[in-house]
Amino acid sequence: MHWKPDRSSHLTIHTQIIEWIKSRIDRGDWLIGTKLPTQRHLAELLGVNRSTINNVMEELKAAGLIESKIGSGTYVSNNSWNVLLSKSQPNWQQHIEMSIHKANYHTIQLINDYEQKEDIIRLGTGELSPDLLPSKKIEESLKEIQLDGRAIGYSEPQGSKKLRRILSDYLNKRGIQANIDNILIVSGALQTLQLVSLGLLEENSIIFQEAPSYLNSIHTFQSAGMNMIAVHRNAELKSTLRNIKKKKQSLFYCSPTLQNPSGGNWSMEERQNFYDTCKELKIPIIEDDVYHELLFEQSLRPTLKSIDDSGLVLYLGSVSKTLSPGLRIGWVVGPEAVIKRLADIKMQTDYGSSAISQEIVSYFLSSGMYETHLSDLREKLKERAEFTERILAENFSDIATWKKPKGGFYIWLRFNKAIVNKQLFLNLIKRNILINPGYIYDSTDYHHIRLSYAYASFEELETGLAILKEETEKYFC
Known part of the structure; x- marks a missing residue:
């Protein structure tokens, strides 16, 4: 043992000895259960008064680093490494508790x-x-897809142009007129909600929804400081929205087809009345339509987007509920200016959805395999x-x-x-x-x-x- 306290240091002798003992334990020189030299011996080795060593030992005991055993001596405590770890690391729990995003229930x-x-x-x-996922067909599709270096690199901000062209034709079958500039490829529909909360709304905006709502099981809007308000689609809807909205920004999140979690479906009259109300009050709509392809009886019931003549509706679709959640491919359709804004934010967060996943979805949609x-x-x-x-x-x-x-x-x-x-x-x-x-x-x-x-x-x-x-x-x- 060659170390001795530096009497010319700005640190006190007491502090230097404490830090030296901590370092011995931290480096593993003194393992848990190691018996320490006696106070007399330490005082002689370090060239200090025994009273100084006594004060050092009392402080280390109080900190939980060492413990005395009557008639046996002083030992490195079983809890010493935990104590040192908590002292050497930042207070991550405080960072967690003070962070912006709320914890899940x-x-x-x-x-x-x-x-x-x-x-x-x-x-x-x-x-x-897993038995319902087309795993074999996806595997087979990989043999048919031709991937060059450009295709598997970063796609442009709004996503693969090829996939957007295919989606434009596909959406047209549902009466949704959207060119490739109106479509943004996202990593699942949930990402759209995150992008909207970051890029289209100010703090304390109002998010209207029906109760019960899938939105309550996530904290996308709540963590961004939005106010979630459940309303009923009844005869009083217009007056309710008008009174609550006042001067705050707002939008209405809804799922007219196979609503999550209730599974409910709106009638054509309900869809039209709802759209007309939001249009009159200038309340944008997020239409979450990720389940519509799973209707047992394929009706021609239109989407809100298909009757949208004023750019009011942001339309969400996805293959997560139909083809594979692991592909992480969805899309949002909206006015070009809004799509470009969301694309810019997406590029700042993940620099684009998986190029290979986009190729797989393109192949399924264009080949007819998806509808089969x-x-x-x-x-x-x-x-x-x-x-x-x-x-x-x-x-x-x-x-x-x-x-x-x-x-x-x-x-x-x-x-x-x-x-x-x-x-x-x-x-x-x-x-x-x-x-x-x-x-x-x-x-x-x-x-x-x-x-x-x-x-x-x-x-x-x-x-x-x-x-x-x-x-x-x-x-x-």
Whole structure:
């Protein structure tokens, strides 16, 4: 041991010795459980008074770095490395708590965690079963796609021009007139909401929505300082919007086709009246239409975008619910100036969506494989929905109600009592059942479960619903 305190240093002898002992522990020279030299010996080695060493030891004990054992001596504490780690690192917890983006609800964090467990039965997930994804066809498509260096480099700000041309033709079939300058390729429809919150709205803007709403299960707008307000589409809609809007910026988020989580569909009259109201009040609309291709009965019910004659509607589409969520490809259609603004922000955040994913989606849409896949997928989802409904009719008709699903993934199951609380959610997790409770879509809703028939196998649906019945009927005894 050659070190001695520097008496010419601006640091006190006391401080220098403390930092020296800390460094010995931090470097592993003195491991956990190491017995330290006696105070007398340390004083002699360091050339200081024993009282100085005594004060040093008391401070290190108070900090949790060392501990005394009666009749044995002084040792490096079991907690010493944790103490040193917390002292040497910045206070990340404070950074986390003071950050702009809000944390997910604890229930949603648990859902995200437990969805990764293989033994869990997922009764609420918004994702297709791996068995329903066209994995083989996607693999085959890679053999047909020709990729040159330019094609797999960074695409232009609005996304692959090839894909945008194909989407323009595809959207035209739904009555949506959009040239390539009106289309932005995004990494899933959710990214559009993030881009809108950053690029089109000022702080304290109002986001109107229906309740229950998928928006409440994420914090995209809330973290940007927006005010979320649920309204009802009734005869008082116009006066309600006018009174709340006042002088603040606002927009209305909606899903007229297969709304998430309720699965509801607006009539043609409801769509037109809603559009006319927002047009009169100059309230922009975000139309989330990611489920429309999964309607069991393919109607000609128009999108809001198809009746938009004033550039009021931003239209969201995606292949995440139909082809593959892992491709991370969606699109937004809107006025050219808005699209360019969102594209600029997207380039600042991720520099463009995957070039290879865009090529795969282009191939599926242009080859006709996509529509063939959709036709097959709708039939399989319809079979799953009917299977789930039979189980509900046999086991839940005395304690819950629901509407026959018209497509998509979900049945909005309503229990006759307000039993869908955090405790039920946790009780089901203990039995390896994962649900999406209604309160994550509407904080006041303790009646509903978003029941998905799209992910779990037929056997898992049967097993999972049997356990759900066992746990829920306890509340009705």
